[in-house]
Structures are given as structure tokens and as C-alpha cells.
Amino acid sequence: MNFQVNLQGVIDLLSNHLYSDPGVFIRELLQNGVDAITARKRLGHSFEEKVKAEIFPSSHTLSFQDNGCGLTESGIEQFLARIGSTTKKDNLDASDDFIGQFGVGLLSCFVVSDEIVLITRSALEGDSLEWRGKPDGTYQIKKLKKDVSVGTTVYLKAKPEYEEYFEFYRVRELLQKFGEFLAAPIYLIEEKYEQRINESLPPWRMDKEAAMTYVEDATYNKPLDIIPLRSILGGVEGVAHILPFAVSLQDEKKHKVYLKNMLLSDKMNNILPPWAFFVNGILNTDSLRPTASREAFQENDLFFTVRDELGECIKSHLIGLAEQNPELFKRIILVHYASIKAMAVEDEELYALFIRHLNFETSYGTMDMAAITSLHSSILLTPTLDEFRQISRVAKSQELMVINGGYVHDFELVRKVASVMEHVKLTVLDILEFSNRFEPLGREEQMDVQPFLELSDRLLMKYQCQSLIRWFEPADLPVLYNTNQEVNFFKLAEESEKEANALFTDIVHVIRTELYEKPYARLCYNYNNQIVRKAIASNDIRIQQVCIELFYTQSLLMGNHPLGPEELRLMNDSLLEFMNMGLDRANGADL
Numbered sequence: 001m002n003f004q005v006n007l008q009g010v011i012d013l014l015s016n017h018l019y020s021d022p023g024v025f026i027r028e029l030l031q032n033g034v035d036a037i038t039a040r041k042r043l044g045h046s047f048e049e050k051v052k053a054e055i056f057p058s059s060h061t062l063s064f065q066d067n068g069c070g071l072t073e074s075g076i077e078q079f080l081a082r083i084g085s086t087t088k089k090d091n092l093d094a095s096d097d098f099i100g101q102f103g104v105g106l107l108s109c110f111v112v113s114d115e116i117v118l119i120t121r122s123a124l125e126g127d128s129l130e131w132r133g134k135p136d137g138t139y140q141i142k143k144l145k146k147d148v149s150v151g152t153t154v155y156l157k158a159k160p161e162y163e164e165y166f167e168f169y170r171v172r173e174l175l176q177k178f179g180e181f182l183a184a185p186i187y188l189i190e191e192k193y194e195q196r197i198n199e200s201l202p203p204w205r206m207d208k209e210a211a212m213t214y215v216e217d218a219t220y221n222k223p224l225d226i227i228p229l230r231s232i233l234g235g236v237e238g239v240a241h242i243l244p245f246a247v248s249l250q251d252e253k254k255h256k257v258y259l260k261n262m263l264l265s266d267k268m269n270n271i272l273p274p275w276a277f278f279v280n281g282i283l284n285t286d287s288l289r290p291t292a293s294r295e296a297f298q299e300n301d302l303f304f305t306v307r308d309e310l311g312e313c314i315k316s317h318l319i320g321l322a323e324q325n326p327e328l329f330k331r332i333i334l335v336h337y338a339s340i341k342a343m344a345v346e347d348e349e350l351y352a353l354f355i356r357h358l359n360f361e362t363s364y365g366t367m368d369m370a371a372i373t374s375l376h377s378s379i380l381l382t383p384t385l386d387e388f389r390q391i392s393r394v395a396k397s398q399e400l401m402v403i404n405g406g407y408v409h410d411f412e413l414v415r416k417v418a419s420v421m422e423h424v425k426l427t428v429l430d431i432l433e434f435s436n437r438f439e440p441l442g443r444e445e446q447m448d449v450q451p452f453l454e455l456s457d458r459l460l461m462k463y464q465c466q467s468l469i470r471w472f473e474p475a476d477l478p479v480l481y482n483t484n485q486e487v488n489f490f491k492l493a494e495e496s497e498k499e500a501n502a503l504f505t506d507i508v509h510v511i512r513t514e515l516y517e518k519p520y521a522r523l524c525y526n527y528n529n530q531i532v533r534k535a536i537a538s539n540d541i542r543i544q545q546v547c548i549e550l551f552y553t554q555s556l557l558m559g560n561h562p563l564g565p566e567e568l569r570l571m572n573d574s575l576l577e578f579m580n581m582g583l584d585r586a587n588g589a590d591l
């Protein structure tokens with residue numbers, strides 16, 4: 001028992017739903033013509049290969065002629081009159097040369113025409129034959145009295161709604177689009193006018209300059225560079241042109257892909273790896289298999305291997321460029337900077353390729369990762385911009401390389417730098433521990449300063465600040481105040497608690513006391529600084545107290561930290577007191 005097939009339905013399905021654009025019938029006719037020429041060449045015949053499309057405007061008819069192998073009567077019965085039958089599939093070797101392989105391509109003609117008339121004479125035997133096929137699945141074959149030359153001519157008369165697809169400019173556009181790089185010469189004829197369609201070399205056979213011009217003419221944009229693409233396994237040759245403008249990572253990619261020199265798709269988005277968003281590819285393959293709609297490739301193992309190989313071509317070109325033409329390389333990075341950074345976070349390959357050339361803000365100024373790591377193999381990274389600002393000046397004086405991880409993506413990018421630059425030691429900085437890196441005082445000196453530090457701790461405890469003392473540069477900086485978001489949160493919570501209503505107070509209280517251990521900011525005195533030394537050496541506790549309060553409030557101001565109401569009051573009081581003391585002394589001196 002066999003399934004009953006509704007032929008009309010199958011034809012409707014294939015012809016109207018398989019293809020995205022009615023214009024693909026030109027592609028299918030071209031492909032059959034070129035395949036027939038390939039088949040005849042295989043027979044060892046010598047002939048001048050040629051494909052001719054002719055328009056008869058008054059009858060809205062198109063003829064499509066090739067001087068390929070033609071069809072015998074049994075060939076017609078077997079391949080043309082049977083959907084899904086093809087001369088190009090059974091023999092695996094053969095399918096390597098032919099573009100078609102499904103045996104459904106000719107049906108696309110039924111989208112634009114109610115009848116296919118095919119006149120053919122086989123290169124193998126003599127009869128000239130006419131085949132007439134209808135979309136209801138019926139057909140007739142008859143022998144022609146007058147012989148035609150070897151090859152095949154297909155006649156199509158436009159359905160009224162598709163007449164525009166049979167006009168000269170439209171046919172020419174479609175022939176050029178699909179057949180521009182086919183080897184067999186293609187001609188378009190209308191009445192006395194004849195035009196050769198395909199004379200230019202494909203861009204993958206051009207030298208670099210010519211390929212640049214080709215892309216510029218086709219896209220109205222001069223590419224930044226041309227990258228040759230090759231895959232032996234996928235029989236791929238092509239070029240990737242680097243886009244001269246920034247593109248969003250979300251944009252659909254539009255790679256132009258040819259199968260055996262005939263355009264398969266000009267919107268293929270996955271033939272290059274996703275990280276290669278900054279290029280558009282134009283490439284030809286002999287080995288990848290198309291889907292039946294002929295608008296994409298079958299995504300099999302070979303497809304993904306080829307994609308990786310093409311990715312390697314792009315990578316090695318860029319690596320070479322970074323050495324041989326660093327200016328151009330920098331321009332490419334500059335144009336695509338934001339997307340390269342965003343993509344490098346996700347994609348290891350892109351990361352490894354670009355990380356050395358990405359710029360970061362550091363305690364030594366803005367520089368690229370190559371320069372950063374050539375200066376220092378030990379790198380500190382701050383998670384926030386605020387933390388970076390607190391220490392960048394001191395870090396430089398201490399000869400510490402600190403990178404600001406506060407800008408978008410920078411933290412993630414820098415954090416994994418050791419994965420590609422093994423000599424680099426990266427530490428995410430705990431800002432509260434930063435001053436512990438400075439040189440400690442000797443034992444005796446430490447004993448001398450202890451009472452002063454204890455006084456400082458007592459005074460600043462209520463501002464959640466602990467004191468320590470170290471030697472550090474620059475000497476003109478008396479104290480370094482370091483805080484983080486957690487400390488700031490607790491300070492804020494404490495202030496809110498004083499002012500808020502009972503319920504909120506309870507909540508804040510629970511968070512503060514039960515969930516966390518109370519964190520402290522750090523005020524690090526600089527033993528290198530003369531004023532600090534003097535304050536420590538003073539015997540007057542009152543003066544020491546005012547100095548501590550002023551060191552503290554001044555360090556908040558210098559670091560752009562917000563001053564709470566109590567801190568403002570403290571600053572105010574200690575300043576007035578300081579003035580008072582100064583005035584007393586001055587007046588005393590006058591006396």
C-alpha cells in the first residue's frame with residue numbers, strides 16, 4: 001500500500017511555502033542550466049558553455065536556455081516528472097559538483113507561472129522533446145518534428161500578478177544577484193538588446209585593493225580591512241570585510257554566501273562565529289550542504305567545523321595586524337570598542353584576542369593591558385570607581401598598579417586577565433585592607449604613637465572609623481581615609497535610626513546588629529607627614545583631639561565623601577576651637 005498524495009497540495013506547499021521570495025525561480029533555472037553544463041562537460045564533450053535568458057515583453061514570457069546535457073525521454077519521465085527525483089543525488093561524486101540535489105527546484109517556477117514548457121535535446125541521443133507540466137501534477141511529452149540544438153530551454157509565461165518578475169530590469173537584477181560569479185557566461189536578451197551578466201571576478205579571487213573597492217561599491221562604505229577566509233574541509237574561500245562603523249551586538253548578521261559560485265543567501269547570520277560581529281563575510285563553498293529552501297546550510301558537524309576554521313582565519317589575521325599594522329588594529333578597536341568589550345566578557349576567544357589592546361584607567365593613567373602588564377605583573381583591581389578614587393594617587397606614589405574596575409565591563413574583563421597572561425598576579429582589592437600594604441612603623445615608634453592612636457580610636461569610634469599609622473607616600477598627605485559601601489550603609493543606617501519612626505528603626509536595627517558584623521572605615525596616619533608627627537609629639541591632649549577631628553573631617557572632604565550632620569558639626573566645632581586656640585596663643589604672645 002502507498003500513501004495517496006495530493007499532488008496539487010504538494011506543489012502548492014513546495015512552491016509557495018518553501019521559498020521566501022518569488023524571484024528564486026531565476027535562481028533555480030540558473031542552477032539547473034549550470035548543472036546541466038557541468039554534466040555535459042563530464043561526458044567529455046567540447047562545447048562553448050552558455051546560458052541565455054530572453055524576455056518577450058509583449059507576451060510576458062521568459063525563456064531560459066542552456067547548452068548542457070539535456071534530457072532523454074526516460075530522463076524526463078524519471079527526473080522531471082517525479083517530484084523529489086534528481087540526477088544529482090544518487091551518485092555521491094556527482095552531487096559534489098552539482099548545485100541542485102533535491103529534485104524540487106523546478107517547482108519554484110509554478111509560483112510565477114501556470115505552466116512550465118521545457119524543450120530539450122539530450123547530448124546522448126537525438127530526439128528533440130517538449131515537456132509541458134502543470135501545477136495540478138499533469139504533464140505531456142511530445143517529440144518535436146524540428147530538431148533543436150543540444151541543451152534545454154524552459155519557457156515560462158508570467159501569472160498576471162507576477163509580470164514584474166519578467167521585466168528586463170527585474171530579471172537582470174535577479175540574474176546578477178544569483179549568477180554574478182558563476183563560471184558559465186550568462187546573457188540576457190530582450191529584442192535586439194543583449195547584455196552579458198557575469199564578467200567580474202568574485203571578491204575572494206581579487207587582490208586586496210580590488211576587494212576593498214568591490215565592497216565599497218556594494219555597500220557604499222569603505223571597509224576598514226579585508227580578511228581572507230579559507231576552509232579546506234568546507235571548500236570555502238571568501239573574504240570578511242571589517243565594518244567601518246559600530247554595530248550593535250543584537251543586529252542580525254548579513255553574510256553573503258555562495259554555493260558553488262551561486263548566491264545562496266545574502267542574509268546568512270551564522271556562518272561566522274558570533275564573536276565576529278564586526279565583520280561581514282562574502283564567501284563561497286563547495287562542500288557545505290544547503291537546506292531544501294536553499295537559503296541556509298544544514299547545521300551538521302561540518303558546518304560548525306567550518307565556522308570555527310573561518311573564525312581562526314579572522315583571529316590570525318587580527319593577531320598579524322596587531323603586529324604589522326598596529327595603527328589600523330587600534331582603529332578597528334576604537335570603532336567597535338563598546339561591543340568588543342561587551343562581547344569579550346562572554347567570549348573567551350575574543351577576550352584572548354583583544355584584552356592586551358583594551359584600555360583601562362589605572363593609578364598611572366589610562367593605558368592598555370599590554371602596557372599595564374609590562375609595567376607591573378602584580379595588579380590590584382578596585383570593584384568601584386569610588387574606591388579607585390580614594391587610593392589612586394597614593395597607589396601611584398607607592399608604585400602600586402591599581403586598575404579602576406568601576407566602568408561597565410571593566411571589572412569582569414580585568415578579573416580574568418591571569419587566564420590569558422599567566423605571569424600576571426591579580427588581586428581584587430579590599431579597600432579597607434589597602435593601608436595595611438604600607439610600611440609599618442618600627443616597634444619603638446609604634447609604642448610611641450600608641451596613645452595617640454588610642455585617642456583617635458576613641459574619638460572616631462562613633463563615626464565607624466578605626467585608626468592606624470604607616471609610612472607612605474606622598475609625604476604631604478597627612479591621612480588616608482578608606483571606606484566601602486558596607487561601611488557607608490551602616491553609617492547611613494545609624495543616622496536613619498536616629499531620625500526614623502519606630503518600625504523602620506527596628507528593621508534597620510535588626511539588619512545592623514544581627515546580620516552583619518559591624519564594619520569600620522580606616523583612617524591611616526602618614527608617619528612621613530610633618531604635621532602628623534607634630535600632632536603625635538604634642539603633649540597637649542586638647543590639641544591632639546582637635547587635630548584628629550580635623551584630620552578626619554578634612555580627609556572626608558578631600559575624598560569627596562559625604563559628611564553626615566554629626567560630622568559637619570564635628571568639623572565646625574573643631575575648626576572654631578582651632579581658631580580659638582590659635583587666637584589665644586596669638587593674644588598670649590602679644591601680651
Ligand SMILES: Nc1ncnc2c1ncn2[C@@H]1O[C@H](COP(=O)(O)OP(=O)(O)OP(=O)(O)O)[C@@H](O)[C@H]1O
Binds near residue numbers: 028032104105152
Ligand atoms: N536545464 C536542465 N537540463 C537538464 N536536466 C534538467 C534541467 N533542469 C532540470 N533537469 C533535470 O530535472 C531534475 C529535477 O530538477 P529540479 O530543479 O526540480 O531539481 P534539482 O536541480 O535536481 O534539485 P534542487 O531541488 O536542489 O534544485 C534535475 O535533477 C535534472 O535531472
